[in-house]
Each structure stands twice: as C-alpha cells, then as structure tokens.
Amino acid sequence: EVQLVESGGGLVQPGGSLRLSCAASGFTFSSYEMNWVRQAPGKGLEWVSYISSSGSTIYYADSVKGRFTISRDNAKNSLYLQMNSLRAEDTAVYYCPRATVTTQNAFDIWGQGTMVTVSS
C-alpha cells in the first residue's frame, strides 16, 4: 500500500525548533518529488516547501524562507522539515504530499498530517 506517515509534531514555544518527518512506503521514494503543505486550524491549505527527487532543487514559501529547511534521505525513504524560529502563525497541521509526473506534478498521495502548535 502506498503510504506517507508524518510525525514529529507537538507543542513548542515561540522561537523554538521542531523537526518533522515523513516516512514513505509502498513506492520508490527516490523517484518522486515531495512537498510540505500546512493547514492552520479552520483555514485553507498553504504550500510550504518542495524538494526534487534527488534533493538538488528546493523551493520555499516566503512565509518560511530562512526559518525552515526541507531535506530527504532516499536511503531511509524519508522526508524532513526542520523548523526553526517558530511563530504562532506556524501553528497548523503539516502534510507531506508527493508529486508525480503521472499526475503532471499534482499532489496525488497525502499523509494524515502532524499537528504543530506554537504557543507559550
């Protein structure tokens, strides 16, 4: 079964750090581009970051640039999001959808998400 499982969320104080993980299974992880998308409570979807299959190309939303770092370990079938200098407005459910050429780079598989709460 094709699956993505996010983990690492939790409660963190403003200015703190957190590292999210996304474990992939059921497909050849190293062949797929990956993303992080977040959703604040009661709000819409916001794309956060993209990484190419090899990790050589990376993009960020302006709202997280300089604070968040996306990375991947293809040997471990895992995607990561290092989040530093966290702010209250980073509070959200974080998803790690994959993109595939089959769907012309639309996000075809999503995990269940992991909740990040930034609060003192």
Add this chain to the structure above:
Amino acid sequence: DIQMTQSPSSLSASVGDRVTITCRASQGISNSLAWYQQKPGKAPKLLLYAASRLESGVPSRFSGSGSGTDYTLTISSLQPEDFATYYCQQYYSTPFTFGPGTKVDIK
C-alpha cells in the same frame, strides 16, 4: 506569485444537484490546475489534475474544464459523500498556491 480565487466560497445543495465551482488564476497557468476534496479531519484527496484529467478511482460524476486563467469543477449529480470542501491549486510555478476553498454542504 500566482493568486488563486474560488467562487462561491460556500454553497448549499441537495443530493442529485449539479454543482459547479469556479477557480481563477491571476495569470495563465497552462492547465497546471488540480482540484482536491477535503473532509473534516482528513487529508486532501486529489480529484483532477491537468484541469480535466480524472485521478484514478475518482467517480466520473466529477469533471473539470477550463484554460488560461479560468477553470471549473463540476459534480454532475451530488452524492451524500460529496459534502466537503473543495480546493483548486496551481502547480505551474512556485509558490504552488491553493484557492481559499469552497465548502459544499447539505441544503
């Protein structure tokens, strides 16, 4: 950045109704447009990509159309399981922006 708008922001409909949701991009996106369905507490689900291509396993009552900056999602006959929030997304260029969503609820 490409801005995405959707209309309406919400609608009430009955089972069996035909429902149409529109999405507009602030510049041309060459059909690099996806539609997602999200139910409360669940992850989004891909319905259509490339504006009109149905994702595998998605019922044929869902269809998409459009070009340039204007796109449409149509549900030909609304079913009970279709009550949800629908988002469009452009993946033509980063940042990959989403529309604000359209909530479809029971009339």
